[in-house]
Amino acid sequence: MTPTTRRQAEALDAKDPLRDLRDAFDLPADMIYLDGNSLGPPPRCALQRLENVAQREWKDGLIRSWNDARWIDLPKRCGAKIARLIGAAENDVIVCDTVSINIFKLAAALLARRQGALACEADEFPTDGYILQGLSRLAGTPLQHLPAGAPEDAFKSGAGLLVKSAVHYRTAAVADIAAWERAAAKTGAAIIWDLSHATGLIDLDLENAGARYAVGCGYKFLNGGPGAPAFVYAAEKEAAELLQPLCGWMGHAAPFDFANDYRPAAGVNRFACGTPPILSLSALDAALDIFDGVDMAAVENKARALGDLFLARASAFGLESPSPGPGERRGGHVALQLCEGYAVIQALIAQGVIGDFRAPDLMRFGFSPLYIRFADLWDAAEKLKTILDTEEWRNPAYGRKGKVT
Amino acid sequence: MTPTTRRQAEALDAKDPLRDLRDAFDLPADMIYLDGNSLGPPPRCALQRLENVAQREWKDGLIRSWNDARWIDLPKRCGAKIARLIGAAENDVIVCDTVSINIFKLAAALLARRQGALACEADEFPTDGYILQGLSRLAGTPLQHLPAGAPEDAFKSGAGLLVKSAVHYRTAAVADIAAWERAAAKTGAAIIWDLSHATGLIDLDLENAGARYAVGCGYKFLNGGPGAPAFVYAAEKEAAELLQPLCGWMGHAAPFDFANDYRPAAGVNRFACGTPPILSLSALDAALDIFDGVDMAAVENKARALGDLFLARASAFGLESPSPGPGERRGGHVALQLCEGYAVIQALIAQGVIGDFRAPDLMRFGFSPLYIRFADLWDAAEKLKTILDTEEWRNPAYGRKGKVT
Numbered sequence: 001m002t003p004t005t006r007r008q009a010e011a012l013d014a015k016d017p018l019r020d021l022r023d024a025f026d027l028p029a030d031m032i033y034l035d036g037n038s039l040g041p042p043p044r045c046a047l048q049r050l051e052n053v054a055q056r057e058w059k060d061g062l063i064r065s066w067n068d069a070r071w072i073d074l075p076k077r078c079g080a081k082i083a084r085l086i087g088a089a090e091n092d093v094i095v096c097d098t099v100s101i102n103i104f105k106l107a108a109a110l111l112a113r114r115q116g117a118l119a120c121e122a123d124e125f126p127t128d129g130y131i132l133q134g135l136s137r138l139a140g141t142p143l144q145h146l147p148a149g150a151p152e153d154a155f156k157s158g159a160g161l162l163v164k165s166a167v168h169y170r171t172a173a174v175a176d177i178a179a180w181e182r183a184a185a186k187t188g189a190a191i192i193w194d195l196s197h198a199t200g201l202i203d204l205d206l207e208n209a210g211a212r213y214a215v216g217c218g219y220k221f222l223n224g225g226p227g228a229p230a231f232v233y234a235a236e237k238e239a240a241e242l243l244q245p246l247c248g249w250m251g252h253a254a255p256f257d258f259a260n261d262y263r264p265a266a267g268v269n270r271f272a273c274g275t276p277p278i279l280s281l282s283a284l285d286a287a288l289d290i291f292d293g294v295d296m297a298a299v300e301n302k303a304r305a306l307g308d309l310f311l312a313r314a315s316a317f318g319l320e321s322p323s324p325g326p327g328e329r330r331g332g333h334v335a336l337q338l339c340e341g342y343a344v345i346q347a348l349i350a351q352g353v354i355g356d357f358r359a360p361d362l363m364r365f366g367f368s369p370l371y372i373r374f375a376d377l378w379d380a381a382e383k384l385k386t387i388l389d390t391e392e393w394r395n396p397a398y399g400r401k402g403k404v405t
Numbered sequence: 406m407t408p409t410t411r412r413q414a415e416a417l418d419a420k421d422p423l424r425d426l427r428d429a430f431d432l433p434a435d436m437i438y439l440d441g442n443s444l445g446p447p448p449r450c451a452l453q454r455l456e457n458v459a460q461r462e463w464k465d466g467l468i469r470s471w472n473d474a475r476w477i478d479l480p481k482r483c484g485a486k487i488a489r490l491i492g493a494a495e496n497d498v499i500v501c502d503t504v505s506i507n508i509f510k511l512a513a514a515l516l517a518r519r520q521g522a523l524a525c526e527a528d529e530f531p532t533d534g535y536i537l538q539g540l541s542r543l544a545g546t547p548l549q550h551l552p553a554g555a556p557e558d559a560f561k562s563g564a565g566l567l568v569k570s571a572v573h574y575r576t577a578a579v580a581d582i583a584a585w586e587r588a589a590a591k592t593g594a595a596i597i598w599d600l601s602h603a604t605g606l607i608d609l610d611l612e613n614a615g616a617r618y619a620v621g622c623g624y625k626f627l628n629g630g631p632g633a634p635a636f637v638y639a640a641e642k643e644a645a646e647l648l649q650p651l652c653g654w655m656g657h658a659a660p661f662d663f664a665n666d667y668r669p670a671a672g673v674n675r676f677a678c679g680t681p682p683i684l685s686l687s688a689l690d691a692a693l694d695i696f697d698g699v700d701m702a703a704v705e706n707k708a709r710a711l712g713d714l715f716l717a718r719a720s721a722f723g724l725e726s727p728s729p730g731p732g733e734r735r736g737g738h739v740a741l742q743l744c745e746g747y748a749v750i751q752a753l754i755a756q757g758v759i760g761d762f763r764a765p766d767l768m769r770f771g772f773s774p775l776y777i778r779f780a781d782l783w784d785a786a787e788k789l790k791t792i793l794d795t796e797e798w799r800n801p802a803y804g805r806k807g808k809v810t
Contacts, residue, residue, distance in 0.1 A: 042463050126664065
């Protein structure tokens with residue numbers, strides 16, 4: 001039952017099986033943070049780890065920490081923690097570089113082995129399309145921008161390699177990964193899943209859904225810190241056949257042999273490239289520990305219930321949303337459509353409710369089930385209602401200026 | 406005059422114009438750290454900045470810090486600090502990704518505009534060659550491994566694009582950048598300079614030497630932290646013509662328009678790709694401040710004098726070196742050749758002298774002029790002599806096992 005009073009929202013919090021996870025964070029007082037889909041807040045353990053890495057591993061250990069603090073295999077250890085969250089074998093994920101760069105690596109490696117165009121949907125997160133544009137120009141392979149549609153239509157016009165988000169960055173619509181994989185299999189096409197808005201939120205089961213390639217982001221629902229490194233998933237059987245072009249020394253089978261010829265490391269480890277940013281990587285690695293023993297189905301269910309509550313309140317105020325409706329499968333945010341959205345978001349921020357805005361008219365509100373309570377969303381919605389009722393957003397202080405994120 | 410007694414070494418320290426810079430570091434007591442060419446130690450200001458970024462910008466500021474703490478333009482601000490150290494215009498350098506990835510970006514962008522093979526020297530740092538191998542395979546352009554030799558010979562067999570280190574990672578030999586650029590200009594070839602072992606150490610003057618493209622490392626002599634982000638330099642006039650294939654959203658002219666078509670940012674800023682690792686990047690940015698007002702000619706001169714001292718001592722003990730000899734231009738390390746090098750380095754580490762080993766037989770000793778004293782090198786050389794005289798390295802504890810860096 002979606003709450004219709006604050007008391008009902010509090011009751012849901014009281015019986016929430018995830019409620020103790022909030023204590024893992026030290027959130028600012030007097031703030032309701034609804035932007036964890038863009039940048040997750042720091043878990044306490046990540047801040048402690050960062051201090052330890054800086055003060056002990058770097059300052060005292062210096063170069064010896066590559067061995068003594070096991071920096072050298074941190075990308076794999078961190079990948080194994082992510083693997084559990086996405087339904088992959090623990091050796092099939094490695095943390096490295098950025099989502100953009102990892103899409104390039106996977107797409108370029110797959111391109112060498114199949115026919116057909118590169119493709120992404122026209123309203124895909126832009127960097128995914130930009131990267132495919134760059135690869136298309138370099139490799140001389142055409143690029144298709146597909147209309148959003150059903151899986152069975154996507155591969156009809158010759159797409160051989162599709163990059164697709166598992167959770168859409170604007171609407172939070174969730175793709176049926178297994179259905180897309182079945183459609184791709186019919187034409188021999190491959191799909192690279194962009195899990196940026198899905199990992200740490202949706203109960204993913206990639207291996208069983210037939211997904212073989214994916215990338216994802218460390219700084220949203222994984223709470224790894226601003227610009228935390230990204231990850232690559234490649235199923236073992238496939239990875240052994242892939243030669244990615246960003247073949248840096250950290251992806252070499254024996255990097256410290258300093259051999260002249262590149263010999264790719266086993267499996268997904270060949271997707272490592274240069275020396276990883278250990279400070280940022282360590283914060284992510286520590287942040288992942290709060291998922292230990294957490295049931296991802298419970299996380300996804302709570303995200304959906306939180307979204308149901310916020311959508312119900314917004315609907316009661318007359319706001320419209322392009323996000324999946326109450327009860328439907330949905331990611332960890334909802335979007336509300338409003339011409340004055342930019343100013344409304346600024347007015348909310350001034351009152352301690354942090355959401356974000358995506359041009360031209362979408363307000364996005366994200367809720368990580370690890371630290372957002374039903375009562376928080378109730379209160380945020382009440383503040384939104386007041387701003388709309390009083391037309392507080394007309395205050396010139398909330399006018400359009402250089403907000404960038 | 407190269408010191409021949411410890412007292413003379415102390416006298417050089419007393420009149421060293423850079424001697425106060427050591428106070429910017431909090432080096433472990435009872436250790437002589439001769440591996441800053443591999444991983445620089447943390448400047449105190451970098452540790453403070455990292456704490457501030459974690460505790461205030463991330464924890465309290467959250468998403469707002471992209472604007473309020475100016476994370477969004479940190480790659481450019483950090484690049485401007487590096488520009489001064491390499492003799493580039495302040496807008497011509499951006500910090501992003503890794504050396505390996507940045508070589509790929511520059512080489513792929515240049516490939517589209519010129520004839521001829523990709524090339525690097527056969528004994529170049531391996532990752533540079535690996536990346537060219539990957540690009541060669543993807544773009545169908547041949548790759549040449551050239552013998553080390555004179556600039557005028559390098560472009561005779563059709564090399565159109567050469568990647569070359571300004572300071573060699575094993576020997577510390579320094580390339581004559583202007584001479585190489587003159588030789589390249591004769592055939593219309595381009596050179597991408599790998600400044601990994603040069604930046605923050607050699608008195609570089611890229612613009613005046615005619616160098617237009619370079620990459621470099623943040624974690625060696627720049628002391629930016631383990632795996633600190635790297636940088637790209639592209640001279641403004643050239644950058645405007647370059648389309649690099651890793652065209653992620655941070656290199657877009659207007660990333661937050663979320664437009665479907667990639668439109669490259671002005672100048673070198675188009676070499677940005679995905680979201681930068683802010684924790685690691687902030688540490689680098691702070692570390693660069695210790696170079697404020699520092700005369701790079703004085704830094705290079707002290708490095709050479711330190712190397713002269715260490716080579717003179719090593720020569721007195723009968724050790725041979727492939728590094729440039731006393732008085733010659735040289736980077737911030739010297740290599741000593743010895744079959745038993747691996748065990749000797751382990752024995753030195755056990756006594757608090759940290760150097761490193763490069764297979765098959767090179768001991769490397771690095772000395773950043775910012776914190777290494779002449780007396781430190783005297784003492785390190787004495788410990789080396791004792792280990793050789795007593796054959797302490799025969800201790801089985803120092804036998805060959807999994808050292809990786």
